[in-house]
């Protein structure tokens with residue numbers, strides 16, 4: 001079962017039903033049963049050299065669909081000072097608020113990435129997405145929801161801000177979706193998958209992609 005497809009792609013379906021990844025109830029249930037921590041695809045250490053090329057420790061950052069990943073914690077331990085995490089699952093957000101109540105550099109809010117009205121436009125230097133566009137693209141109305149999400153991501157980013165997408169989706173398909181918004185320049189890197197992650201899921205390939213999308217003024 002992978003997050004690589006879209007609802008229009010037959011390869012995205014499995015006996016477990018990848019459509020569930022687009023549903024809030026699925027994530028609430030999953031986080032109720034398993035408090036984690038769990039990191040999809042990759043942990044911070046192998047990603048950090050690429051982050052360093054685009055992010056400063058003082059940047060205001062947004063992690064969308066944070067789940068119970070330790071990415072935010074690892075970044076703060078590495079000197080990042082201001083990270084807001086959002087997720088659509090109330091269950092995981094309440095757990096993360098409790099877990100990190102003594103780490104003021106990390107904030108957790110329940111919010112849908114497709115509607116981030118709580119954030120001002122042009123207010124973040126970077127938005128990091130590890131697996132969240134993928135999960136939205138597994139759900140129903142994948143294309144419409146992905147467009148809403150990316151428009152919101154672009155809106156909250158400052159000029160020259162960067163959207164960092166770590167994805168298991170088909171690279172050419174993800175590139176198409178990103179290019180639909182004529183708002184950023186895109187660089188792409190291949191990232192190996194974490195060995196532990198490879199062991200716990202049935203995957204047809206052992207790499208994912210990192211897209212670095214830098215917003216330009218329209």
Ligand SMILES: C[S@@+](CC[C@H](N)C(=O)[O-])C[C@H]1O[C@@H](n2cnc3c(N)ncnc32)[C@H](O)[C@@H]1O
Pocket residue numbers: 003021022027038039040041064065066067068069086087088089092111112113114129130131132135136
């Ligand atoms: C594949 S998990 C990735 C979790 C984490 N980023 C990681 O790397 O381990 C996808 C996450 O996106 C969240 N999510 C799904 N749809 C969302 C939405 N519309 N808005 C915000 N979060 C969403 C889910 O609750 C889940 O925590």
